[in-house]
Amino acid sequence: MLGHAATDWLRMLDVSHMTWNDALDILIVAVIIYQVLVLLRGTRGAQMALGIVVVIVFYYISRRWHLETVQWILTNLLPFFFLAIIIIFQVEIRRGLMSIGKNPFWRSLTPARISDVYDEIVLTAITLASQRIGGLLVIEREVGLKNYIESGVAVNAQLTYDLLMTIFNPHTPLHDGAVIVQHDKISAAACFLPLTLDPRLSKQLGTRHRAAIGITEETDAVAVVVSEETGAMSIAVGGRIERDLDGETLLARLYQLFQLPISAASLRLPAAETPSPVGKPRLGD
Numbered sequence: 001m002l003g004h005a006a007t008d009w010l011r012m013l014d015v016s017h018m019t020w021n022d023a024l025d026i027l028i029v030a031v032i033i034y035q036v037l038v039l040l041r042g043t044r045g046a047q048m049a050l051g052i053v054v055v056i057v058f059y060y061i062s063r064r065w066h067l068e069t070v071q072w073i074l075t076n077l078l079p080f081f082f083l084a085i086i087i088i089f090q091v092e093i094r095r096g097l098m099s100i101g102k103n104p105f106w107r108s109l110t111p112a113r114i115s116d117v118y119d120e121i122v123l124t125a126i127t128l129a130s131q132r133i134g135g136l137l138v139i140e141r142e143v144g145l146k147n148y149i150e151s152g153v154a155v156n157a158q159l160t161y162d163l164l165m166t167i168f169n170p171h172t173p174l175h176d177g178a179v180i181v182q183h184d185k186i187s188a189a190a191c192f193l194p195l196t197l198d199p200r201l202s203k204q205l206g207t208r209h210r211a212a213i214g215i216t217e218e219t220d221a222v223a224v225v226v227s228e229e230t231g232a233m234s235i236a237v238g239g240r241i242e243r244d245l246d247g248e249t250l251l252a253r254l255y256q257l258f259q260l261p262i263s264a265a266s267l268r269l270p271a272a273e274t275p276s277p278v279g280k281p282r283l284g285d
Helices: 002-013 020-040 045-064 068-088 090-100 114-130 161-167 207-218 247-257
Strands: 135-139 153-158 178-182 185-191 222-226 233-237 240-245
Touching: 045 068, 068 090, 114 135, 114 161, 114 222, 114 233, 114 247, 135 207, 153 161, 161 185, 207 222, 207 233, 207 240, 222 247, 233 247, 240 247
Parallel strands: 135 178
Antiparallel strands: 135 222, 153 185, 178 185, 222 233, 233 240
16 A cells, blocks of 8 residues: 555656646645745744644544544535635635735835825834823725724824824824824825634734734734833734834834835934923934
């Protein structure tokens, strides 16, 4: 039996009769498998995928060795098994389809002043952190956030430091929830976001941080979080969070994620990360 299996493998490895179509077929399959592995890497779906591979291998072993009972059980479970795969991997499938449908021309249509938006966001985060005020900003990319915008209060105003500070003022009704930014506009405030269900996250992360991770699992958005307890600034993207950032690092990450040119002048932050009573600090001052 093992000899027949070895012969079959050697026959499959024989490339003497391979055509260009066969090579192209193998290349496409290899790229698809690689992209799936990249998509699952570092996610909770990675362990599930490993379990699925084990079940599939076990199924073929049962067929090869004529384990009739095991084969009957697996054969009857397979139709439900594929439905379970769709349900279990719905987040990863959605993320993969979103990456396929991304618009490569989005950045070329972005106005030049969009970099000022990130400067304002970082200045707001620095101020909130210095005053121990919690805040959550979600910046839209290719995937629309209309469903989440509708859960909040429409603002539809030009993004400015002063407006953000007004929204996040603890004495205003809009300070709870997330602010959603589309291009250079604040679309809505006090928005509700999905919470991540990742069991591996630190228990130190509260609802605000879990919401930031959750929205970046569901979409390709970027979330900026300020902790109310510690004043630490964090950024979440792709279902992962980078914690305890300083203002310069946060700004550099935003420029990098939105593919904007980074210069030394653009990353100069105020020497003291506490705003003056009058006006606001400005980058490069």
